[in-house]
Amino acid sequence: MKSLLVLLVFALLTPAAAQQATNYDEAKVPQYTLPDPLVFAGGRPVRNASDWTSRRRPEILRLFQTHVFGRSPERPKEMTFELFSRDENALGGTAVRKQVTIYFYGDKNGPKADLLLYLPAGVKRPVPVFLGLNFGGNHTVNADPGIRLGEIWGRGGKRQASEK
Numbered sequence: 001m002k003s004l005l006v007l008l009v010f011a012l013l014t015p016a017a018a019q020q021a022t023n024y025d026e027a028k029v030p031q032y033t034l035p036d037p038l039v040f041a042g043g044r045p046v047r048n049a050s051d052w053t054s055r056r057r058p059e060i061l062r063l064f065q066t067h068v069f070g071r072s073p074e075r076p077k078e079m080t081f082e083l084f085s086r087d088e089n090a091l092g093g094t095a096v097r098k099q100v101t102i103y104f105y106g107d108k109n110g111p112k113a114d115l116l117l118y119l120p121a122g123v124k125r126p127v128p129v130f131l132g133l134n135f136g137g138n139h140t141v142n143a144d145p146g147i148r149l150g151e152i153w154g155r156g157g158k159r160q161a162s163e164k
Contacts, residue, residue: 078106087146088121095121099138099148114138114150137161 023029037060038046046056065071082101090097095118104111116138120127134140135154139147139161149161 076104079104080106085146085148090118090121090144090146093121095119097144097146114148116141116147 038052038056040046040051040056041059046052080103082103083098084101085097085099087097098115098117098119100115100117102113102115104113115131117129119129132141135152137150137152139149141147151158152161153159
């Protein structure tokens with residue numbers, strides 16, 4: 001009975017959602033002002049680094065979690081990492097290129113992803129990094145010939161990446 005009710009509600013809501021037209025006209029977009037990132041949700045301004053680190057940044061991350069990305073799953077206990085390439089002279093000697101395979105469940109035949117990482121050369125302390133995900137393979141990020149062609153997924157399933 002409960003599953004029938006769920007199906008009925010879904011059937012009633014689906015046509016309403018399907019009837020909403022997509023807006024391709026920028027002039028029809030309503031006015032919107034992004035909130036100031038340096039003002040707490042309650043209206044008080046962020047006054048120092050401690051305010052930002054301990055309170056405002058977590059507020060913003062919770063907004064992204066709630067309204068944009070959802071909650072990240074916990075790291076699988078079996079996850080392993082394998083460094084398969086390191087170049088100390090990447091990008092004309094300005095960077096160190098590392099390539100790492102992440103095995104999500106420790107099984108080399110199971111789900112995995114290749115991580116491409118460029119770090120500034122000669123830096124001894126931790127540095128910030130930007131992590132970008134793509135569906136075309138890491139070789140599409142930079143013309144660096146040292147980037148391994150990986151596996152990519154598309155409509156036809158998994159395949160070996162090609163040069164372009």
